[in-house]
Amino acid sequence: MTQRLVVIGAGMASGRMIEHLLDGAPEGWDITLFNAEPRGNYNRLMLSPVLSGEKTYAEIVTHDDGFYAARGIACRFGETVTRIDRARKVVVSQGGETPYDRLVIATGSAPFIIPVAGRDLPGVVSYRDLEDTNAMIAASRPGAKAVVIGGGLLGLEAAAGMAARGADVTVIHLMGHLMERQLDPAAGYLLQKDLERRGIRVHCKGATKAILGRDRVEAVLLEDGTVYGADLVCMAVGIRPEVRIATDAALDVERGITVDARMRTSDPSIFALGECVEFESQLFGLVAPLYDQARVLADVLNGGDAAFRPVQTATKLKVTGCDLFSAGDFAEAPGREEIVFRDPGRGIYKRLVIENDRLIGAVMYGDTADGNWFFQKIKEGTDVSATRETLIFGPAFAGGVQSDPLAAVAALPPEAEICGCNGVCKGRIVQAIEGGATDIAQLRAQTKASASCGTCTGLVEQVLALTLGDAFQKPAAQPICGCTDLTHEEVRRLIKAQELKSMPAVMQELGWRTSCGCPSCRPALNFYLLADWPLDYRDDAQSRFVNERLHANIQKDGTFSVVPRMWGGVTNARELRAIADAAEKYDVPMVKVTGGQRIDLLGVRKEDLPAIWADLNAAGLVSGHAYSKGLRTVKTCVGSEFCRFGTQDSTGLGIALEQRLWGSWTPHKVKLGVSGCPRNCAEATCKDVGIVCVDSGYEIGVGGAAGMDVKETQRLLKAGTEAEAIEITVAFVQLYREHAKYLDRPYKWIAKVGLDWVRDQIADPATRAGLIERFDLSQRVYQKDPWAERARPDAARRFRPVADLSLEAAE
Template structure:
């Protein structure tokens, strides 16, 4: 949770317009502003108050942050640039405490007062906390915002550090199960206590609830239904467990309250607005004061309060229509639910309680774990529960929402839309094709089938391009299959299944970006994003490291490396470990070392109390357990011994592994150790698309494992066999033979040329193995050898870029740089520049 993106205030001047003040910087408040801007961007001068000290983010995806599947940056909906680009004043971390309807002002906790012509209340909801003894103990947490997630992650980390950890989640609804899933993935033993006999009883019937319970128990969670909490136990002010009314006790270092929500109406009630369970609004989202509108979980419309996102989007559209003098009206929502727990297919919509003449149509397939139930009344679908196979969920929901007569297809209805349409099991794309244009595809972002098709028609040719254009499939991803089907149906063979966009911020692929950097002479990240119309002006955690690398590779010596666009390990020049400490790996050229280096390492281990030193697979020593604040001093001591970074953390050259070769081994054919040292000194410090490993084996017995490295040299009697594209990781790939050469100089030139070809053509984060497989080894050989001058040209470009490589990353940070380090660098430079004019 290192990127909470805290903000205080951003203010931008705007022309004199109607003053719109929004209370609530969450999903509803900002979506309402987006809808207004889409209709009439010059109508209002907008000020948004947010209780949280950060930009607007997707609360639906908090469970993914908790589970470690996404970072905060990846769930941001509107970043700081959005407020700036739309001249919106954001007052973050300053909760509004009063509304003066007579003078039309709002006052925040800080004392700040703003005048409004029109006020929009989007205060959302408050979590419910059951009134049991112990509810105020430290460690009792609700699950509503990013701070709650941070507390849960901290508790899980503390439990892990202590050798375990237990959590109790009170509430077996959608939110509680998502919290339980995330905590379970973070290593906690999780017990879910639910007061009702069936999990998610508002969305699931008894049969589907039982299937869900069995699956969650199979995943290691303890599920207690019909469990009524009597007391939260504690010691020294901190929670220790939960006791039920039947006497059972469950240990816990953290208790998550996820029993439900209540509309946040206190502010509106204090202002004298009409309030029941929520703030009363009409079909235009107007409250009892015509100057005040309200949307989201805080409102009550036609007797209903909604806690799901789809109704919020519909409210925002109706409100924006009214606020821009194009009134339409909101008639209420029929809701559906999908469970966002990885690997569990679950869909629910409408009323499945039965009664009133309702009939059930049920399909059970126990062997496949599939359960489908449709509730039909008066030849209309009024409810649906799907478990294990949810592909027809959107179709059933569309039938339900439109109250269509299904009497003509009733016999085949339970088998799905493709069966109904074709009379037999067929291509499931038929189900998507038959959906109406206003059928919802992406519930997280309120995107209809029509909007997806419009984005495709406007030029989106891939899944990533659709995500960038209209946000469909950009959040939880459960609608990805439907979006891909719409791409195929709309474009046929023109779908770009190959080149993926760099990220959701752009429609350009990696190859497009690299080409345009050179064609348009783009030399800075802000310039690139401006020229190529990035949808998020500051980019994201996926694209900024890639763009930084592409510019660094394209303009050596001109482009200044942007450290803030690098991953944390590269910024810290060490590998962060799960306990928050770092591991440090000094370079050992070709795996060789000497007494002075070994003494320096031993001294560092003792001086900084490193708990472990490990010999790595790359013939080096890895020092574990170094604190962040000690890193500069550690490297000062290692630098003083002439040791430099091993870049074990970088998208760069890692190691050159060698065997002893002809100098010592009776089987050795060449001086593999000496060649390995020369290659490592030539390639050290070079940034790559991914980590890069080299090995030199002194004979075909291949003790250095050269045939599973990115570049491998196998020494033979006649010279050197050069291999490329190997990988010894999760997916082992044996190298392809690139060529044979007679001399060390030729081997080094080909090595430099291959590296530069890889640097210039591969996608960022693409290792040599997938790159070679993607382009083909024949294409690599052709690029290197078809033109006799190519090897020399590529090798020259590589060595030229190496003249601008960093010196040791910590050398500039420590006082009194050691003269021997400079001597060492002076020894390396000639190897880099000997072929460079």
């Protein structure tokens, strides 16, 4: 059943294709991956930050050894495929012959070397791979002279990178202005000024005549007679598809290897993708269409019917401090109009090209914040005649009064593209954030936004900031523990997405490094599993801390405390008598009133626990869960029943809430308070959920705390009736159960997801109803008195020693 797939070239396109392929059919392929470079896939777009020193190579590796190993991919890195034998379906390399059922050619492109004298001298490099980058880094000593031939995207990134390392850099460009394919002359001029300001010499209309040098490169001679001294020459004049292997195999090749919309070459068993292909007379150099090809090819190989359609792409330059943006067709032509905005003082230039009332091109320099907004209009072909007067001012003007720097992002519609490389729109990112993603790393993992060239990272962060609200922060992604590299949030997501319903399943599928976890991850996993799969998962007592395993709070001397539930802090003579009797019978050293309005019996021996529970059970008392990451107490005041100021029956509401919520497990402890009037005698405003009754209803606040941090609750919603107050509280607790990281109190969780998001969820009737339904379902399993279950003789045994050797030992 498994098919043999041979892939020639481990670049970004084939890497993405393999990911999609194995996502679709994890067991379907036996893959051999050849790469002429002696390494696996890394983010080639990120070579510029490596060159400039802003990143290291390790940071741009996209697929490490572990990735290939985990998927059983045979890696033949550093081994060049020399021939394809189509008749026998094998590829030939130094290591011998490798048979294939399907072959994918992803050889990418080779730098174009201009045929001038001296091009083979040592010290002449291109800018294509890590070796080139390292050569440039090595040559970029302060004071060293470097010449870059080619003032396009790649050449300028090379120039800026070497200049950042202190080299004296000259750019020689054949055309009249820099980046002529992406920029018009005005923007090219501004770019040249910016580069010159940082010490880079730019020579336009410069044709290279020869590269001079005896044993290695020494200078570059131009047609006009100019000579520039050079310790290193980087040739970045363009690329051409690397097609030799396909030509030799007699596949159809034009400029690139010709493929159909299914990425199939003229041999039905052989496919190609990436910079080496030609489709409908087009070549592809930007990453976005390559990723589209990767998706299509993976689908086709897995038997799907996807088809590739080239889409428009936009360009940005990854040179820190040079903001330029270009999209669409911006050439002058009859019937086209242009709108130009210049601010010479600030070095800003914007030009829009309009044809038939539609925006067809945009070039911007200096301020590119609105780039994506314009790009969206170009792609959609929106009629702009109505807004033509103000169009150039972008979404800020279109949307009215907006001075907030986030306004431009806020104004983008959900379908606006944020990440061009991966084709991720704003709506998809917002959806991921609402699904619990709280930082860039999670968004990258979930949506791939900003995961390639990274120029949209700032935009993605702005979307994050907008969606999360004021609480946005940049938390460092911490793995759960040493057993895994995954964060709590990632594990929560994967448990749901992959339907992992047992601890061994989580540890196996998510690649835990230990056999059975550790004391940090196991309690967290146990909670996530029982919260997400209440009917399927069986609670694992051995993964709980002693207090939750024994349902009592361990004290410093190894004894335990016993706290029976007192609903809403209300008790009676019969219960008090039972507590007093138990205190005497079991020699309880201390009886104390807790801060949560109940009574604590401290210093009970472990083996007495089942018996004292049985006695308390007999008087109708159940566990108060004073030891759990779960619902603790609901503190109340006497409310309208007795108090002359009380506006509602706060005691009754507190009892009703406690009866609904008790027994539920939560990421951390949950304490509630209900006060009968704004005088707030129940101190409700420092609880996880605090309800303050007023004449007109119930003010529900959340996210209070009075522990290591003291926090006042924030207003969530107002309820008109007691029933609604209970519904809102239940829905909030369930939302917290479903989304929070283990050991985050609600206030910490709300700070991450934003109160507005929480409120939107609870306020939406359908979402609220779903939350309540899932909470009640879980309660059917978990709302059981743990004392009653453990007071039975067979269970009680476990609280005693398994054997008693004290008599023998004493003999």
